[in-house]
Amino acid sequence: MSSIQEQIEALRRQINEHNYRYYVLNDPIISDYDFDALLRELQQLEAKYPEFDDPNSPTRRVGSDLSVGFESVPHRFPMLSLANTYSEEEVREFDARIHREIEGPVEYVCELKFDGTAISLTYEHGRLLRAVTRGDGAMGDDVTANVRTIRSIPLQLMGEGYPDFFEIRGEILMPHSSFERLNREREDIGEAPFANPRNAASGTLKLQNSAEVARRGLDNFMYWVVGENLPFQSHYESLQAARRWGFKVSDHMRKCQHIEEIFDFIHEWDKKRETLPYDTDGAVIKVDRFALQKRLGTTAKAPRWAVAYKFKAEQARTRLRSVDFQVGRTGAITPVANLDPVHLAGTIVKRASLHNADQIALLDIRLQDMVYVEKGGEIIPKITGVDLSARPADSRPFEFITRCPECGTPLVKDEGEARHYCPNALHCPPQIMGRIVHFIARKAMDIEGLGEETVQLLYDNGLVKDPADLYELKREDLMNLPRLGEKSADNILASIQQSKQVPFQRVLFAIGIRYVGETTAKNLALQFRTIDALLAADVNALSAADEVGEKIARSIRAYFDDPENQRLVQRLRAQGLCFEVRQRADATERLQGLHFVISGTFERHSREQLKELIEQHGGRNLSGVSSNVDYLLAGAHIGPAKLAKAQKLGVKMISEADFEQMIAEERSVDEVASTSASEQDADALTSETPQNVSTPSQKEKTEKNQALQRRLF
Numbered sequence: 001m002s003s004i005q006e007q008i009e010a011l012r013r014q015i016n017e018h019n020y021r022y023y024v025l026n027d028p029i030i031s032d033y034d035f036d037a038l039l040r041e042l043q044q045l046e047a048k049y050p051e052f053d054d055p056n057s058p059t060r061r062v063g064s065d066l067s068v069g070f071e072s073v074p075h076r077f078p079m080l081s082l083a084n085t086y087s088e089e090e091v092r093e094f095d096a097r098i099h100r101e102i103e104g105p106v107e108y109v110c111e112l113k114f115d116g117t118a119i120s121l122t123y124e125h126g127r128l129l130r131a132v133t134r135g136d137g138a139m140g141d142d143v144t145a146n147v148r149t150i151r152s153i154p155l156q157l158m159g160e161g162y163p164d165f166f167e168i169r170g171e172i173l174m175p176h177s178s179f180e181r182l183n184r185e186r187e188d189i190g191e192a193p194f195a196n197p198r199n200a201a202s203g204t205l206k207l208q209n210s211a212e213v214a215r216r217g218l219d220n221f222m223y224w225v226v227g228e229n230l231p232f233q234s235h236y237e238s239l240q241a242a243r244r245w246g247f248k249v250s251d252h253m254r255k256c257q258h259i260e261e262i263f264d265f266i267h268e269w270d271k272k273r274e275t276l277p278y279d280t281d282g283a284v285i286k287v288d289r290f291a292l293q294k295r296l297g298t299t300a301k302a303p304r305w306a307v308a309y310k311f312k313a314e315q316a317r318t319r320l321r322s323v324d325f326q327v328g329r330t331g332a333i334t335p336v337a338n339l340d341p342v343h344l345a346g347t348i349v350k351r352a353s354l355h356n357a358d359q360i361a362l363l364d365i366r367l368q369d370m371v372y373v374e375k376g377g378e379i380i381p382k383i384t385g386v387d388l389s390a391r392p393a394d395s396r397p398f399e400f401i402t403r404c405p406e407c408g409t410p411l412v413k414d415e416g417e418a419r420h421y422c423p424n425a426l427h428c429p430p431q432i433m434g435r436i437v438h439f440i441a442r443k444a445m446d447i448e449g450l451g452e453e454t455v456q457l458l459y460d461n462g463l464v465k466d467p468a469d470l471y472e473l474k475r476e477d478l479m480n481l482p483r484l485g486e487k488s489a490d491n492i493l494a495s496i497q498q499s500k501q502v503p504f505q506r507v508l509f510a511i512g513i514r515y516v517g518e519t520t521a522k523n524l525a526l527q528f529r530t531i532d533a534l535l536a537a538d539v540n541a542l543s544a545a546d547e548v549g550e551k552i553a554r555s556i557r558a559y560f561d562d563p564e565n566q567r568l569v570q571r572l573r574a575q576g577l578c579f580e581v582r583q584r585a586d587a588t589e590r591l592q593g594l595h596f597v598i599s600g601t602f603e604r605h606s607r608e609q610l611k612e613l614i615e616q617h618g619g620r621n622l623s624g625v626s627s628n629v630d631y632l633l634a635g636a637h638i639g640p641a642k643l644a645k646a647q648k649l650g651v652k653m654i655s656e657a658d659f660e661q662m663i664a665e666e667r668s669v670d671e672v673a674s675t676s677a678s679e680q681d682a683d684a685l686t687s688e689t690p691q692n693v694s695t696p697s698q699k700e701k702t703e704k705n706q707a708l709q710r711r712l713f
């Protein structure tokens with residue numbers, strides 16, 4: 001083996017180990033910065049020596065932008081479902097049946113039932129070969145490219161003793177933190193949010209863009225090693241081994257000898273599941289020993305050695321008093337229920353989501369009804385039903401509003417859309433405010449010091465009604481506002497000035513075209529390069545850009561066809577914002593999205609030079625330490641207050657030498673942009689369903705499935 005190849009493989013091993021420590025054990029032993037350095041080193045070697053390419057290299061975790069269809073593939077072992085019950089009595093019956101069929105003691109394993117989407121992974125000689133969804137149980141979709149991006153799934157197994165060829169099954173899930181972030185982003189660009197983490201997980205797994213999958217933060221738990229002649233006697237043993245091989249196996253798994261221990265587990269987790277950072281919807285009880293599982297066998301649908309007990313969703317019953325209608329930045333109307341306060345899962349609930357008009361009609365929810373409220377993974381509870389027996393006699397069907405509650409404009413509802421919109425984008429106050437708040441956000445123009453409250457003040461005082469007005473603000477305007485001192489006014493003005501350096505792609509994101517998130521904005525900027533080219537492009541030309549479907553193309557065209565928007569763009573342009581891809585010869589995006597604070601004195605650079613370098617490489621300089629800061633570039637005699645604050649907030653500190661390393665290898669802007677779609681945050685905008693994919697006809701699929709079913713059962 002050549003020494004380069006050895007070096008590459010050693011790096012891959014090292015990175016896999018660190019990934020495992022970080023994503024599975026939650027116990028990293030190196031800093032993110034050092035980890036990124038290792039990954040970069042590997043990326044560079046792989047780029048230089050493509051002959052040592054490997055689809056399972058940890059560098060592939062970032063995914064690719066390539067659209068791939070999903071091939072429908074057979075499961076070697078059918079993916080059965082589980083017998084489900086909500087009744088403790090049926091769990092007792094399950095245990096009684098097992099004892100009728102098997103003499104002597106039986107050990108069970110109790111596990112959590114994870115609420116995500118099932119996956120079957122095949123490993124050959126310790127390497128991930130394939131990842132397939134459940135599908136219809138006999139055939140599933142090959143989603144390997146997407147699953148590779150989930151960092152808690154090992155691409156190369158660790159340790160020893162794993163079979164040459166085996167399958168392992170588990171659940172892909174979306175933790176609450178990822179779910180909330182994703183939905184916030186979707187709402188921000190005018191996309192409908194996912195109803196719950198399960199839908200978000202399965203929607204994400206079927207995305208055509210694995211870079212986007214990588215970004216969405218999926219996780220997993222494995223719960224079943226499947227194969228013939230496994231070197232274990234029991235399920236429990238096999239999962240402990242799987243954990244040693246690098247799989248994420250839940251710690252909340254317990255061996256039980258007796259039915260009462262099973263109920264202890266169930267009752268304990270029915271309470272404690274609130275505290276988990278992901279959704280569980282029950283417990284799964286499995287006979288532990290493989291020999292006994294084999295004796296018990298399976299029915300056509302489910303194994304006879306396991307049962308799922310489902311937790312009842314905690315529900316509360318209360319009265320619906322009124323409905324508010326919120327208007328978002330894009331004009332989307334969200335109905336929110338006001339309820340009589342009621343206790344639910346540890347909190348008092350006063351408001352609940354009603355989603356949209358269709359949902360209200362479907363459940364026939366009426367004012368003054370007694371309604372049932374549930375909490376899912378979502379923070380906001382939702383109304384799931386109505387107690388019809390308690391309906392007041394004079395009740396009348398709920399009438400959705402027809403006019404905007406803020407500006408009175410008649411609402412519109414596009415075909416195929418569940419939500420109503422207020423079309424008065426220009427003059428509807430919450431839409432105006434929402435657009436400005438979006439414009440100044442960190443991922444957009446990043447105007448520090450200006451928050452929602454100040455924007456509201458500026459708007460209320462008639463100083464700002466669109467983003468271009470920000471650039472015409474004067475010192476006096478700001479200083480006359482309540483609660484705003486001289487210093488904050490100057491900071492805001494400086495930050496507004498600095499935002500003129502923000503690159504075209506982020507300006508394009510900032511102006512807030514419906515459905516244009518960060519990635520789409522970046523793709524458009526790279527493809528069209530100037531605003532003039534973009535303004536001239538028709539729907540066809542726009543659709544030709546990466547990841548821009550017809551819906552997005554139409555939305556872009558509609559935006560630029562609006563004379564008001566044209567005026568806004570012209571004004572922003574005249575004010576000096578960047579409306580074309582600018583490329584300094586020495587510019588890179590190496591520090592893109594990173595915020596620095598410089599403090600102390602340095603050996604090889606002045607502070608000004610360091611600031612220059614940060615900007616040259618796409619980073620931003622901030623004046624004070626806050627949670628927005630990614631790195632404190634610390635020299636000698638660093639200010640003690642800054643140091644203390646940085647330590648308190650956990651801001652990473654780097655030396656001059658560290659910084660020099662960070663910017664050492666220069667790549668051009670284009671190179672970075674085309675290779676690192678997922679190094680930076682991408683947006684939530686890709687179709688959730690396969691597009692332009694040639695798939696077998698339904699008939700072909702059915703025939704294939706039937707043949708398989710015959711073979712498998």
Ligand code: IVH
Binds near residue numbers: 081114115302308
């Ligand atoms: S064992 C033969 N264990 O629940 C199926 N399933 O309702 C054996 N699930 O399709 C599956 N957590 O997607 C098993 N700890 C767990 C589970 C689990 C979640 C899912 C799985 C299955 C579904 C059945």
